[in-house]
Amino acid sequence: MLAELISVLFKIFWQILGIGIILIALVDVYLTVLYPRTGKSVVSLQLSKGIWQLFRWLSHLPGFRKQDVLSYCGPTLLVAIASFWVCTTAIGFALFLWPALGTGIQASSGKTSTDFATAFYYSGYTLTTLGVGDLVPKTGFWRFVTVLEAAIGFSIITAALTYLLSVYNALTRRNSFALSLHHRSGDEANAAALLIRLKGYSNFEPAMSEISSITRDLLFLLESHHAYPVLHYFRFPEPHYALARIALISLDLAALIKSALHPHIHQPFINSDAVTGLEKGGLDMLVQLSNSFLDKQQIDSTEQRQEWRHWYFEAAKVIQQNGIETVDDLEIGADNYVLIRSNWRNIIAAMAKYMDYSWQEIAPYEQ
Numbered sequence: 001m002l003a004e005l006i007s008v009l010f011k012i013f014w015q016i017l018g019i020g021i022i023l024i025a026l027v028d029v030y031l032t033v034l035y036p037r038t039g040k041s042v043v044s045l046q047l048s049k050g051i052w053q054l055f056r057w058l059s060h061l062p063g064f065r066k067q068d069v070l071s072y073c074g075p076t077l078l079v080a081i082a083s084f085w086v087c088t089t090a091i092g093f094a095l096f097l098w099p100a101l102g103t104g105i106q107a108s109s110g111k112t113s114t115d116f117a118t119a120f121y122y123s124g125y126t127l128t129t130l131g132v133g134d135l136v137p138k139t140g141f142w143r144f145v146t147v148l149e150a151a152i153g154f155s156i157i158t159a160a161l162t163y164l165l166s167v168y169n170a171l172t173r174r175n176s177f178a179l180s181l182h183h184r185s186g187d188e189a190n191a192a193a194l195l196i197r198l199k200g201y202s203n204f205e206p207a208m209s210e211i212s213s214i215t216r217d218l219l220f221l222l223e224s225h226h227a228y229p230v231l232h233y234f235r236f237p238e239p240h241y242a243l244a245r246i247a248l249i250s251l252d253l254a255a256l257i258k259s260a261l262h263p264h265i266h267q268p269f270i271n272s273d274a275v276t277g278l279e280k281g282g283l284d285m286l287v288q289l290s291n292s293f294l295d296k297q298q299i300d301s302t303e304q305r306q307e308w309r310h311w312y313f314e315a316a317k318v319i320q321q322n323g324i325e326t327v328d329d330l331e332i333g334a335d336n337y338v339l340i341r342s343n344w345r346n347i348i349a350a351m352a353k354y355m356d357y358s359w360q361e362i363a364p365y366e367q
Helices: 002-034 044-059 066-071 073-100 116-127 140-184 191-199 207-227 229-233 243-260 273-293 305-321 330-341 345-354
Strands: 105-107 135-137
Touching (some): 002 044, 002 073, 002 140, 066 073, 073 116, 073 140, 116 140, 191 305, 207 273, 243 273, 273 345
8 A cells, every 4th residue: 555655656756847847848938939038048048158158168178179169159059959948848748648658658559668768759759749659648638648748849849940040030130230340340340440431421411320220230139139148159250240349349439429529510410319329229238238148247347548548549540531520639539438438348348258259359450
């Protein structure tokens, strides 16, 4: 009698454990695909961070090319997340189905094996909607469970494919935006070169629509990374695709407009909604995305204000050479520029470091 009670309790334990594992997988799918916001996943985000650290470690081992190793992290993460959803659900249902082998679920011919491997085989076969194979549910309840698992399996596979396509669509748009900024900033992330191109042969009025377009792309970048945090870990060998490079060009452009252009001659442009949106949108994107995968202690408070001032004077010189009026007192302009830059430079540097880029790769024009 006691042995039978222990056996029943043991079966109940495995079934409760199986239900718990299934719920973890389903909640993670729901939060990752159907309610996609950074920091809301149960496992996927933590899995992504762990695999990224593994790839970083591997990339620094002798015999490995860092750029190549890290470039494979993003695709690997997608495979790992989808595999986690499928395998975890299959294991959870296997634990729930295991006690029914030999009773509610039987072999279509011969003796029914009652080990866990058989339960996992049946669960996996059902989850991938391949049919029931050589094991058949014999009661209404287990038939219902079989159909339920098949439906859940179909939903998870569909969700995984949808997630993959959405991630790559967002990645393509991010890369196009990054490449556009790269070329328009002199192929060196030089915001001064971008500012000169925005003016062209007229005043800055036509540039407002282009700056508004950049701002919209920044906001899309923010939302796409919120929706698909795995995008953080698509790290390409070319640094002009880096999120840190995108943030640097955008915010440095806003900083130069605010601090270097003549405040009276270019007042309508400096105070325009387009420039204000660029500054606020870029900073909002930077802060929110850095908060999603950077700890506060990873943001180095070391400042290099003299280097910033040197860059400002160089940029102002180039701007003047292209016939654009600058502030009368460049020293005051430099003070203003340093103050603006101090709000975001260290966050960008921390983001670059986390993604294993050197500052020279992110801002080659400053060297």
